[in-house]
Structure formats: C-alpha cells, structure tokens
Amino acid sequence: MTDTPLSAPGAGVGRSGRVALWLRGAGGRIVPVLTVIAALIALWYVACIPMNAHQSVLLAERSGAEVTPAAASERRNMGGIALSLRNPGPALSAAFAQDRPVLPAPHQVAVELWDSTAGMRPTSKRSLIFHGWITLSATLAGFAVGTALGILLAVGIVHSRVMDMSVMPWAIVSQTIPIIAIAPMIIVVLYSVGVQGLLPKAVISAYLSFFPVVVGMVKGLRSPDAMQLDLLRTYGATGGQTFWKLRLPASLPYLFASLKIGVAASLIGAIVGELPTGAVRGLGARLLAGSYYGQTVQIWSALFAAAILAAVLVAIIAGIERMLLRRMGLAR
Amino acid sequence: MQATAQGRAPAGSVVEAKALNLTFHTNDGPVHALKDVNLAVERGEFVSFIGPSGCGKTTFLRCVAGLETPTGGSLSVNGLDPDAARRARAYGYVFQAAGLYPWRTIGGNIRLPLEIMGFSEEEKKRRVRDTLALVDLDGFENKYPWQLSGGMQQRASIARALSFDADLLLMDEPFGALDEIVRDRLNEELLSLWARTGKTMLFVTHSIPEAVYLSTKIVVMSPRPGRISDVIDSPLPKERPLDIRDSRDFIDIAHRVREGLRAGMEAA
Amino acid sequence: MQATAQGRAPAGSVVEAKALNLTFHTNDGPVHALKDVNLAVERGEFVSFIGPSGCGKTTFLRCVAGLETPTGGSLSVNGLDPDAARRARAYGYVFQAAGLYPWRTIGGNIRLPLEIMGFSEEEKKRRVRDTLALVDLDGFENKYPWQLSGGMQQRASIARALSFDADLLLMDEPFGALDEIVRDRLNEELLSLWARTGKTMLFVTHSIPEAVYLSTKIVVMSPRPGRISDVIDSPLPKERPLDIRDSRDFIDIAHRVREGLRAGMEAA
Amino acid sequence: QDEVTLQLKWVTQAQFAGYYVAEDQGFYDEESLDVTILPGGPDIAPPQVLAGGGADVMVDWMPSALSAREKGLPIVNIAQPFKTSGLMLTCWKDTGITGPEDFRGRTIGVWFFGNEYPFLSWMSQEGIPTDASDDGITVLKQGFNVDPLLQRQADCISTMTYNEYGQVLDAGVGEDELVNFKYEDQGVATLEDGLYVLEENLEDPAFVDKMERFVRASMKGWKWAEENPEDAAMIVLDNDETGAQTESHQIRMMQEIAKLTAGSNGALAEEDYRRTVDTLLAGGSDPVISKEPEGAWTHEITDAALN
Amino acid sequence: MTLVIFALVLWAAGFALNARLATGPAADTRSVQLAVPAIFGLTLIGMWELIVRGLDVPGVILPPPSAVAAAFAGELDVIWADFVQTFVKGALSGYLIGALAAFAFAILADRYDFLKRGLLPVGNFMAALPIVGTAPILVMWFGFDWESKSAVVVVMVFFPILVNTVAGLADTQAMQRDLMRTYGASYVQTLFKLRLPAAMPFIFNGLKISTTLALIGAIVAEFFGSPTLGMGFRISTSVGQLALDMVWAEIVAAALAGSAFYGIIAFIEKRVTFWHPSHRG
Ligand SMILES: Nc1ncnc2c1ncn2[C@@H]1O[C@H](COP(=O)(O)OP(=O)(O)OP(=O)(O)O)[C@@H](O)[C@H]1O
Ligand SMILES: Nc1ncnc2c1ncn2[C@@H]1O[C@H](COP(=O)(O)OP(=O)(O)OP(=O)(O)O)[C@@H](O)[C@H]1O
Ligand SMILES: Cc1ncc(C[n+]2csc(CCO)c2C)c(N)n1
Ligand SMILES: [Mg+2]
C-alpha cells in the first residue's frame, strides 16, 4: 500500500487512472479488514493456550513428561493461565492440535471447513455443502414466504388505517416471543397435520424474516413526500396508479435494506428450526450433534459455515440491489 | 370528457374566486390561511402572486388545483368546481422543487402524466419529443434527473406539466431554488413560451423583479389572515428584454409592489 | 493568546490574498475552484462576494476561515496564517442555513462557542443576554430552534457568531433561504449592526440588490476557473434607507454588477 | 404394507440400534410394515408428538410416560426392550463423595425435559433437598455434553453407561479419578426406553395387530444387534444423517446397550414396573406421580407377538 | 364446530368495530389508538380460545388462553423468580455491558478510520454467527449461571449498537462540523457537544432493536444449560413435562417483559431526542 493520497494530481484521470482508483479504493477497504482479521486470529491463537492448557498438560503427562502440579485433581482447580505459566512447554506445544479442544485453533477450523466442503463428495453426510444446502433450501423457502407476507402486510398497513393501528403493535410484540421456545411447538403441530421436513423449518424462518420486511416496506411505501403524491393527484391518478408508479418504485431501496436483514434472520430461523426437528440434517443439526459429542472443531466449522452462508446471501441481495437500482437510475 | 380534459376554457374567466376563505385547524388552534379572496383571471393572462412567507400563496394555488378544499366562498376553474377540474385534468402544476422521480429518465418523467391519462403509445412518444424540444432539452430524454443541473431539472418539470397540453399552468415558486443567473435565463424562456402558447399562468414567487418582469397582473398578498392587499396591472409591453429591468416603468412597478408588501406587513 | 482571540487586527489588512489558487481533485478530474485571487480587505470594510453558482465564493470564504487549504499563493488573516487565525478564534462564521443544533435552545446555541472557548459562567450569561438583545431575540432564549421562524433562526445564528466578539465576520449567503421581505429587514438590521460595531464583514450573496445595498466593496466572481472578474467600490453613503434601492446611483452599480456577471459567464 | 411411525427419544445412535437393524435387515418388511423412524431432539417431547398424531408409537422413559399419563395423556407401555437402567451419577473422586449423603452441599448436573424424575425421586427418598440450600443440592440443568464435569462446574453429572460416561473417559479422565453411582445399584432404577402408544388406539384391532408385528420385528432387531454389535453400530452410522457420529463411539455404545437389553425379551417385567412406580411414588412432598397408575401397561401386544 | 363459527363471527365483529373506530372522528385520540390494537389482540385471544375448544385440540399441544391465564396467576411466584434470573440478572446486565462496550468501540472506530473500515465488515460477519451455535460455547466458557447468559446477550446486542452508533457519529452535517472547527474546538469538545447528541437517534435505534434481542438471547442461552430456574429453563422443562399452560404463561411473561423493555427505551428515546423531527409531533 503506497501512501500517495487519493487526491494526488492526475488520480482518476483516464481509464488506467480509474482502474488505479478502484484498486486503491478496494485496497482502502481490504487492507484494514485484513489487518483486523489478522489481529483477531493472533488473539485467537494466544487464547487457545490457556483455554486448552488442562488438556495439553494432561497429554504431556500421558506421554511421560514431567508436569507441575503432578496431581490431576490439583490441576483441575487451577486457572488456564496459571497452568500454562507453570508448564509453558507442554501448554504451547499441544495447544493447537487437540482432538477435542476447548477452543480449537483457527487452522483446525479452517482445515475442517476445507475438508468438509472441498474435501469430499457434496452428497456425503459429512459434507458441509450437503448440510448447507439443506439449511439453504429451508432458508430460501422461508425467506420467500416471509418476504411475500411482509410485503402484503405492509401494503395493507399503508392502505388501511385499521390494519396500521391494529396489526403494527402486535407485529412488534410477536418479535419479543423467543422463537426457540415456540419452534418445537410449531414443529409438533405441523407434525400432527402430517407436515414434515422442509416446511416446518421454513415456517420458523418466515416468522423471523417477515418483520424486518414489514417495517422497511411500510417505511418505503410511505417515503414519497406530500409533493410527489400531490403531483399524481393533479393528474387525477387512481390509487392503483399511485401504488405502481410512485409508492412501489420509491420503496425499493428500503425493501432491499430490509431484505438483507431478513435473509440473515431467515437463516437463523432455519437453523433454529433444525435443532428440534430431530437434528437430522442441516447446519443446525451439525451444530447440535457437534455439541452433543463435544466435537468443538465441528461446531466451530458449522458456525463459520453458517456465517459465510449468511454473508454470501447478503452479498447476493446486495448485488441484485445494485443491478436493479442502477438499471432504475436510483444508484449513481 | 376528453374535450374538457384538454381544458379549453368556455367563455368567462379561467379562474374565478369569490369571497374565498380557508381555515386550517391545527393543534395550536385555527389558522386563517385565506380570507375573503376575490380574484378573476382571464384567458391568456400571466398572474403573479407575491407576498411574505405564510400569506397563503401556495394555499390559494392548491385550492385552484383542487388539492385543498376552501371552507367558504366559491371558486371555479374553467367554469367547473376545482375538484371536477382536477379530475378533468384542466391544468398543469409545477412545484417549487423540480420533484422529478429519480427512478425515471427525463423522458420517463414527462411520460408519467401521459401514462396516467391513458394516451396512446404513439401520442406519448410524439408529445414527449415535442415538449422536450419546447423546453430546449432535446437529447436529454434518456438521462436521469440527477445527471442534469438544477436549471435543466426545473425545465424538465415544466415540460412535464406542459406535456398534456392543459390550458392553465399553475407554478408555485418554480425557480425558488435556482441561482440568479439561471433564474434570469429561465424567466426569459418562460416568457417566450407563454407568448408562443397563449396559456393562462398562475405564478407564485418571492422575488419582486421576477414578478414584475413576468406578469401582466401582480397580486400582492399579506399574512395573518392571508388576503389580497393589492392587484397591480402591468403596463409593460409584451416584448420584454432582460434590460427592461433597468427601465423607469419597471422600477416604478417594483416600488409599488414593495410598498404594497410593506403596508401588508405593518397592518398584520 | 486571549488578546488575539479577540481578533483585534494589527496594522495592515485584515484579510490579504495574494495569487491565491485552489484546485480540488475529484473523481471527474481536477476542479480549479480559485485561480489567481488577489484581494485586500481593510478594517471596517463590508465586502460582498457575488457570482454564479460554483464560482468559488464559498471556497474563498472557507480558505479565509482556515477550513480549506489553498494549493498556491498566500493568504493572511490578521497577519496570521488562516489556520492559526482559526485556532486564535479570529472570526465568526455564519453559514447559509442557520445550522443551529436542534437539541440546544436558542440560548444554548449561542452559549456553545462560549463553552468551547472557556468563558466564565457569569460572562457566558452576560454575553448570551447581550447578543440576544443585539439581534432582537430577547425572550426567546429558552425556545428550541424549530419553534422559531426561519428569519429568527438566522438571527440566532448571527448572534452565535457575534457572541464571542471577533472582529471579523464571515457570512456565506446567510439570508439565502429567506423570503424577500424578511431578507429586507435583516439586511437593514445587519447594516445597522455593522455601523454600530465597526466589524469587518465578508459577505457572500447571490442577490445583486443585496450586495449593492450592503457593501462598501463588491467583488464580482466568475466560474471555471473561479476568479475575481471585477471589484467595485460603492459610492453609496454609510446611511442607507431601504429606499436607496430606487436611486440612480444604486441602479447604476447594480447594472455594473450585472454586466460584470454576464461578462464573466460569457467568458467562461 | 402397513405404515408405522416411530418417534425416538433422542438423536440417531446405537441406543436405538434395534429399530434401525430391524429396518435394515428387512425384519419390518417381513411383517409387511413400512416403518418411519423419526429421530428425537433436545426440544422434542415424544408424548407431545404422540398426542398430536405425529407418531403411532414412541420410545420413552417410564417416569416421563407415567407423569404424562397423570397429566391426562393416556399412554400405555406395550413393550419393554430395556431390562436394566443405564443411568448413573458420575462424580470426581477427589471431592470425597462416597455415598448419597455426601451430595449435600454439592453441585450436580441433571438432565431435565422429563428426564429429571429418576433423580428427584432418588433424592427425595434419601431426604436430600434439591433447592440449593446449605445442606441440599445445587442442581444444574445439564446441557448436551459432559463439559460441566470436565470444567469442574459440577461435582457430579448425570451420565448414561453407554454414552456420556464414555465421553468422560475419552476426554482423558482416568476411571480411577471417578466414582459412579448407578441407579440400578442404589435400588432406584426406573425403566428406560420402553415402547408406548395412545390408549385409545388399542381399541382398534387393526392397530393392535400392527403393533404386534412391529414389536416382534423390533425385538428381532434387538436380539440381532446384541449378537452383532459392530454390524449394528455400522447400520446406525448409516442412518445418522448428521454425519457426526464416530464408529468407535457407536460400537462402544452398542456394546454397553447390549448389556441393558440382555435380560429382556420385550415383555414388561412386572417387578421392574413395581419398582419404578414405588420409586416415583416415594417422592416425599413432591412426588413425580401422586397415585398408583392404572392401565399404564399391557401385555396384550407382547403376549401375542412373542408367543 | 359451533364454537369455530363463533370464532369467525367474533373476528368479523372485532374487525368491524376497529374499522369504525379507526376511520371515525375520534381516530386520532389517544384512547382510540390504544383501543384498536387492544381490541385486535382480544379478538385474537378470543378466537384462540374458541377454536381450541371447538376443535378439541389436546391441552398438551395447545392450551386455551384461559388455562394459560390460570397458570400465570397460579404460578406468579415461580414466574417472578424466573424473570429475575433471566431478565434482571442475565439480559439486563448483558445489555448494559454490551451497550457500553459498543459505545467504547464505536468511539474508537470513529476516531480511527482504519479501525472503522476494518472492524465494521468483520463485525458484520461475526454478527451473522448464529447464537444457537455460540450459546453452547459461551455456556461452556462462562458456566451455568447468569454470567453465561449475560455473555450471550453481550455478543447479541454488541453489533447492532456498534453499527448504529458508528453511523450516528458520522451523521453530522459538514456544516455542523465546520462550525466546531471555526471555534477551534478540540476533538473531545466536538464529540460531546456535537457528535454524541447528533448520534442519539441512531444510538437509540440500536438500543431499541437490542431490547428484544437481549431477552431472546438470555432465554435461548438457558436452553443450553442453566440453574434450575429462569424463563428458558422453565419453558424447556415444562415442555418436557407437558405443562404447556406453564410454557405459554412464560412466553406471555417474556412478551410482556420484552414489550415493556422496548417501551421504556422508546420512552427514554422520546425524552432524549425530543428535538428530532420524528418526535416533534
Ligand atoms: N396543511 C396545513 N395545515 C395547517 N396549516 C397550514 C397547512 N398548510 C398551510 N398552512 C398554514 O397556512 C398559512 C399559509 O400557508 P401557505 O403555504 O399558503 O403560505 P405561502 O404564502 O405559500 O408561504 P411560503 O412563501 O413560505 O411558501 C401558513 O400560516 C401555514 O402555516
Ligand atoms: N470539497 C470539494 N471537493 C471537490 N470540489 C469542490 C469542493 N468544494 C467545492 N468544489 C467545487 O469548487 C467549485 C467552487 O465551489 P464553491 O462552493 O466555492 O462555489 P460557490 O461560488 O460557493 O457556489 P454556490 O453559489 O452554489 O454556493 C465548484 O465547481 C465546486 O463543485
Ligand atoms: C438437553 C438434553 N440432554 C439430555 C437429554 C436426555 N436424554 C435423552 S436420550 C438420553 C440417553 C443418553 O444418550 C438422554 C440422556 C435430553 N432429553 N435433553
Ligand atoms: Mg408556498
């Protein structure tokens, strides 16, 4: 990274200048992000040492090394930092390669992520692509339903005072209910009417994603100012014309902002929905099974897989947003 | 319907207000925005409304447009009541800010009223082309509003109001946001457009020179309650170069307008 | 420090620009906002800057205020470089919009610079009271900005710039958002305030009558690149009733300013 | 083929090997049954699924089933493949705990969600309060794994012989560092992993017939699993869709499970039932069930299926 | 079946009443604005009761509201103890710690642009880690009692508040900032006299979003280990015991607490940001 200021003479002139500008713009974001990530990873590695110290020392003892204190029971009462300080050698050497670490090292998670995605058939039950796909399909189904419901509600709220006054407060209350508490009940109720598999998860997913869409869309549909509305009145436009030609296009930027929140919420919903459905398949099931058998590396990789999936989904929506808004002339 | 939609005025005044009153009810009590307004505007006149902020200029224009309902008196537009005139699309309205829809191109913005009024595809194309030419914006049809300067945007918004060729044009401080130089040029252009098309203009402004330069009739208003304090007929010729503003006649009318404004302020 | 903080100018010009240049680097290439600007402002002068949008008026004022760094030439304020002058609190700055902080009362807004500059509690109280009286806003101390009309807000913002009693006032279109009537009144008041306090004024405006009415010196600027195209010394007397605007002298200067603006536009 | 849906108590693991074996080896097909096995999960209450009609038959522990029965959900035990309880408390030896009396003042991890009844009954029989008072026990709601013990957040945790205990050992703890209290040894064992159906369904002869065939095939599966623990574990592994189970863990679990199913041919032993009910009724001031249950089990199915 | 028809009639009646109130002359009065949602809610509850009874839904699947109300009233002391454990100890402490940490980081990120550009994207990514995955880990690290719930809440509320505060601190107009520069104001003076007050509407937006997250986070965390009290503990245990009336009573308590928390923050917001156009009324 050079430290030529962006405003150097000639910057941004001509095509190559523009490319350079873009590169520098990207660098202006990538370098700090990489720095922060590097700092976090370093911190993470350091944290591994005390977190895993008990196990490290135990392993050293098993392989015949001299450790202090010698009694396992005494060690258990010590903190991780104290233990690492008294056994620096074993604590350091074994901290990053344990089978069931309390805190897995970053590279362990990365390797597991790689092995369980690129390293095996996507149809394998151990493949995160397989589980990610299961979760993704429920997410997308729930997101579609939630978005449609949210938009419908928003249109109703904007056009009907009764809906506005009666539905909106309860929509807020609905979000104060802990989903994890009602998710199993939703699943059992749907079981009892013979619905299983994707749909129960999608319902929970939809429940979480409709709210941001309602809020954003109501804001968006109401965003045209009085003057823009009056303009259409001077043309004698009908309610339908006002909706299609003014309210809807004006609401799109708001809609997309909500969709980005909504899709992340959908993913959480799908994962929550997977916990009680017998934890059969999907990233949620991976999380749970990993946690049930104390396989921390697996938990962490499923966790990161979920976050990466969320990031990808949000990025896709942002891409669509940019494309659409640019085509509409709303993005510059 | 289509005949009146074109807004051709029957015999009689284009706009006629008699003892017009309007009171807004607000949380702080009633606001008497218009009191006892009497005014007749004939075909082809260019009438400016001037007065301090809050004197009811916008309110009066909105009443004419059927966007606000008077609480007393009578008001007719082309012989119809304002609401009927609105639905008959008797006028074009230009707001203070250009208020173009940012997701539509300049052409698309001008096409908007035509779409709503259900013109044929061919007719829409022709009218967009013609009105763009009228306001000197040919070639900008496919640009987005934010790609144009403020002055050009305002011209586009005038084109939008002209596109469906109503006989009456209501303009509420259309040039308020522009700088003096651009404003001067648009004033000149507006005047020539008016001369060419013979439309009836109701024009709100804050600027004394602008009002004097443009109008055949200047309505001076005063606030609390909003009412007409003076109506001045301009003796200036139809042909008005910008230089006319340094002429004795011009300065005299401007002086009279300023006096009228002062008097109105003191009385309030 | 406190002595210069009061901004008493030493001998010599209050503001002195020599061959001042400023180029902005934008994505669309460099913008030459100020080119070769030479200007000296003496103590007690009232200097107006007029010119079309984008000609660099604001940029020049910001350079004087030390908010922008020139890319060439020299500029001194009270004999200091602008940044030092800024830190020495040599001037009060009034922006186009009143820009009062909405979470502070009128009194609180005027107190703001006093708090920052560390005046004593007592002194703060006294100055807030005095400046409120100066701009005719006594009794409004505990109101919030949005409870006041635009003109009153603008007066409050002038009071805020006056409160710490700098000798130099920089005003960037302070009345741009107000209507003509209110503007007239504030112009009168500003003039009398200037006469009473003897401060040095740098005043940006778009309005020819305003510039002519207020100034002892009018700087006409033209754009692309922004430069001074004319400097007009006003022969008008210090005492100026509003009526002076109908006088021959006034009209002549206004005419010269308009010609200067036109010429600048055509040349660009 | 008749359709049967079985709701398990927990996720797919060798604890339920018999059913997966019966499916895999075609024992259900032989009985003309089309069996769907629904794995359970941390928040799935099998009786609720049964009540909602989402399953025909479920695997549950008897204390939970009897409690549900008393709450007005009439469920009936039709078979009992598990003879012995695998439940125990595992404590650090260095805490000095040698018997139940030493639990006073300790922190103990217990599974809830209907699995807490055996512990509560035992403690009330011992007269030890579980209200975190000074001479009582501080109870923790134990999560999914054995961390609370390993991290010393608890002095003792609940373990199953076939699952969590192995995990504790896997974590590097020596058996000599631990003390175990098997419910079976303490005389407070309650029946685990029985098969239950809704009482009203038993009035339908077609359903009864279906269950007879189901129990017969399932028991065949269990016996096969007991004899071939390694193959059974592999079958379970094939059915685990999470891909999280490991071979070694499942084989060991199957070997331990085999010890628990060994004494049962599938029919409920009345003395075991008696002991379970007595344990639950003995719950002092706050018993799990307050009165002798009636009709909570039947031999009708096993009699027909196994003879 | 008749009860189900009754339910539909009730729905129609409630809606008609609301329609009349909402479009009537008194629609803007405070009482009507409270009455309309109340009537809507009561209608829903009435329908729930009638449909559950009409269709004979087993109580272990969905109890009628009357049973829930009875459980609520009968077990008030239990619910109160759970509330104190989950809300006061877990959610509230985590909310406070998370908010303070977020403010501190936001001010740092605002001061050092490098940090802002690096921290925010990474923060957004971390915020996407599902809590159902992080909660068990945090319970493992911080133990079973309220400390781990508090930690989960900190993680949940940190990013919304951080992102909003950073956005708020940046939301001053150039002119407002320039004004401070003309006074030669120091960084700290600008921060306290301009940027923090200007950021308040954003900060409260983050604080409001976080209220519901805080409670939900604390409850969810209890599913992964807890002492023998707490709202999440009670909910999961009661499901296992088929005491669905108790489950719903706790859900009602959670919704009440969540709504009240939201309401209190919204009330403080109104007080603090009285000057913002959206509150001037
Ligand atoms: N919708 C409304 N509700 C209540 N009062 C209103 C409304 N519209 C306008 N008013 C009030 O009516 C009076 C006249 O307003 P109007 O907008 O017509 O003034 P104006 O002459 O156009 O002023 P300006 O020059 O500032 O545009 C003002 O006092 C205004 O506050
Ligand atoms: N921060 C900036 N970055 C890039 N270009 C700028 C910047 N500030 C001003 N400019 C450009 O410099 C030129 C002069 O701008 P300036 O604001 O000084 O004009 P002005 O005379 O004050 O115009 P107006 O009357 O519209 O306020 C314009 O072309 C403007 O686009
Ligand atoms: C959170 C939670 N943890 C454990 C169990 C209990 N459980 C169900 S099956 C089984 C056998 C052991 O593998 C055990 C202990 C539960 N229901 N919920
Ligand atoms: Mg107006």
Ligand SMILES: [Mg+2]
């Ligand atoms: Mg400017």
